[in-house]
Amino acid sequence: MNPPSPSSENDALIEVHEHLDSSEVAAVTELVNSATTSDGVSPLSEHVWLHLRHGGDDHDHHFLVRTAQGEVVGYAHLDTTDAVAGSSAELVISPESRRRGLGRLLVEHLIAATPDGRLRLWSHSEGDAASALAASMGFDTLRVLWQMRRSLRAPLPHATFPAGVTVAPFRPGVDDDALLALNARAFASLPDQGSWTREDLATRMAEPWFDPQGFLMAWSGSTLVGFHWTKVHGEDHHRHQPIGEVYVLGVDPSMHGHGLGQALTVAGLRYLRERGLDQVMLYVDHTNEAAISLYSHLGFVRWDTDVLYRRST
Helix, strand or coil, X not given: CEEEEECCCCCCEEEEECCCCHHHHHHHHHHHHHHHHHHCCCCCCHHHHHHHHCCCCCCEEEEEEECCCCCEEEXXXXXXXXXXXXXXXEEEECHHHCCCCHHHHHHHHHXXXXXXXXXXXXXXXXXXXXXXXXXXXXXXXXXXXXXXXXXXXXXXXXXXXXXXXXXXXXXXXXXXXXXXXXXXXXXXXXXXXXXXXXXXXXXXXXXXXXXXXXXXXXEECCEEEEEEEEEEECCCCCCCCCEEEEEEEEECHHHXXXXXXXXXXXXXXXXXXXXXXXXXEEEEECCCHHXXXXXXXXXXXXXXXXXXXXXXX
């Protein structure tokens, strides 16, 4: 734990922990429950919430805001492991302690703890307070995402691919260039995704969750026309029930309207179910009507709304 850092304005103390003990978890849980009751929405994603309940793992940074009397009135979770997109954080302030500058104080400490000053800040609602704080501290709205989910226990349709299309797992070191070229075509309107480089790909492939068998590549002859990269949260160092994710689904523009996106999605869901998973999630931009229509047709329902703010250096 780092030594507490005081704020002369409100006498708050900031503590930074890699792990939380049972009393700290209980205090933050009470804080989160209070905020959820007050706001009508949980301030933390399920992913962070599960980490919190289990005390965190070796990649977590937990920030506690305490009053001079030792009461926990604020909490933040910081993840600095994404070298490509930058650090990301989620936070909550007690309803009774808001409008005292504690949110700003906490964000300042989060920025200072990042490796390079870049920070992505998640808000699990589109509230005015979060938006105003982000704007005042130099954050821009990066994305508004719907989180959608479905049960993998529910029936799945067959994966019916267009004529001449075959599917095989990704081959690291062999399919890299074809993947990056297709990724650029498929996400030309989304620079953060479409501008991936070999380094970006290598960084993700080095992650412990990377599984080439769950990275499905659709070929028409020798031409890559689509891919579905699945991901599993909660294995390896994580301490909670794993959940599958439709991580990236890309289809060549020339194949739009041929059912390839649906076939690839179903094939990936079937793979995740074969691994024994019960649930699958995905994130989709709220303006992407075509994707929302596809996922809704496959049984996904809107689970939550996340707003991502970004601060660049």
